[in-house]
Amino acid sequence: MLAAQLGLRPISNTSVPCKICDGPADLYGVVDMNRSCQTAQGFRAPLIGVPIYYRRCADCGFLFTDAFDDWSIEQFKTHIYNDGYEAVDPDYRIKRPTDNAAAVARFWAPHKAGMRVLDFGGGNDVFCTSLRAHGFAEAVTYDPMVPEHATRPDGKFDLVTCFETLEHVPDPLATIGAMAACVAEPGAVFYSTLTPPDDFDSQGMWYIGPRNGHISIYTKHALALAWHAFGFKTAPLNAGTHLAFRTLPEQWGLAEAPGAA
Ligand SMILES: [Zn+2]
Secondary structure (H helix, E strand, C coil), X not given: CCCCCCCCCCCCCCCXXXXXXXXXXXXXXXXXXXXXXXXXXXXXXXXXXXXXXXXXXXXXXXXXXXXXXXXXXXXXXXXXXXCCHHHHCCCCCCHHHHHHHHHHHHHCHHHHHHCEEEEXXXXXXXXXXXXXXXCCCEEEEECCCCHHHCCCCXXXXXXXXXXXXXXHCCCHHHHHHHHHCCEEEEEEEEEECCCCCCCHHHHCCCCCCHXXXXXXXXXXXXXXXXXXXXXXXXXXXXXXXXXXECCCCHHHCCXXXXXXX
């Protein structure tokens, strides 16, 4: 199948504005549309001969493709989040949400009985079901890609979680803005997305896998700029997890979060 038949945006070899900071983003690298990222536990789908070009912002380092910017949710479901998806991300359905729920339940154990939690982009309700079983007052899944969870719940939430989702969105500021709008004041967003390692340039295309739906890769600086646009700071907890907030609840004991920018 050709790029045009798939409805991919035509490639331009001129700079386009970065989706986060408007800086100049030139072409950076190219991989086959069926390439999965190097963390996909050894599984390799056959290449299909459709090149997906990625760009990198000279100012904030945000790495992205605009190839899918004209796709509907239905096109993402047909070509990426289809029956073959689980083979390139075997943990997404049960293991990752279960592990994440255990970590969140451990950390917020002293406060859970009074907490409203929203899980953003979780795909299924495994994470929230587990949180409810752990004794959280409320835990709700919101995912625009999944019909039964596509209605945005009312009100604000003490904690919004968002695991391994931001790398999948073609419009990062819209997604981060939608999350920010759900956060109570005080409150926070606990989220994960891998930021590039220091030796990224020597690792080739690393985490970049169109087959996984990895179309937006954020540097820590890019994340800080994106959250700033909504009045939030973000603090990296490690290379993969982050906490974003305007004001942290005092009782969480995190008021002096290190590295917040
Ligand atoms: Zn940028």
